[in-house]
Amino acid sequence: MTALHADAVGVLRSWTPPDVEGQGALRDRYVAYLEANPDAMTRASRPDHLTASTLVLDVDRTHVLLTLHAKAGRWFQLGGHAEPEDATLAAAALREAVEESGLAPSDLDLDPRPAWLDAHAVPFCGAGEGVTHLDVMYVAVARPGAAHAVSEESLDVRWWPVEELPNGDLLPRVRRLQSTWLSNSEGSETFAASDQPNR
Numbered sequence: 001m002t003a004l005h006a007d008a009v010g011v012l013r014s015w016t017p018p019d020v021e022g023q024g025a026l027r028d029r030y031v032a033y034l035e036a037n038p039d040a041m042t043r044a045s046r047p048d049h050l051t052a053s054t055l056v057l058d059v060d061r062t063h064v065l066l067t068l069h070a071k072a073g074r075w076f077q078l079g080g081h082a083e084p085e086d087a088t089l090a091a092a093a094l095r096e097a098v099e100e101s102g103l104a105p106s107d108l109d110l111d112p113r114p115a116w117l118d119a120h121a122v123p124f125c126g127a128g129e130g131v132t133h134l135d136v137m138y139v140a141v142a143r144p145g146a147a148h149a150v151s152e153e154s155l156d157v158r159w160w161p162v163e164e165l166p167n168g169d170l171l172p173r174v175r176r177l178q179s180t181w182l183s184n185s186e187g188s189e190t191f192a193a194s195d196q197p198n199r
Contacts (some may be wrong), residue, residue, distance in 0.1 A: 052093035055080020102149025
């Protein structure tokens, strides 16, 4: 078992999910899949594998930084597959956010607790073979004046007002995070990307 795999198991076992939209059942599904599949954190794992993403908000929590995914042609939060150098799920989520947004590592403060789980089919992942991404989403706040840029994986990267999100699937999730999870995060420890191991 790799350090990343062990971290994912530990993080999800200890995570208290919000009591909405089947988050508890998803957490149990993720843990069971990790326990049954030593390669669950890799692209090779089928029919599922875990991914990590980050919902990046501005300091006022009124705008979300989204990427226009080149393959999917839709706007999403920043995220993707774990890599061998990632020591933790949070580190994977943070690395993906930095790579896809063009933000400097010091521009992001990530809360180390998962915020949301989302299992979704991805028909374009792999060589003509679809999988289900078992995504673990974190939340980060971008520091004032942070400058983003378009990555090789994106067609565009842009700040969107919460009430004008281009992907309707994200709106109820972002609203719920604003009204519950984020409002309860005041005083919780956050850490800067520059402080993370293996970055």
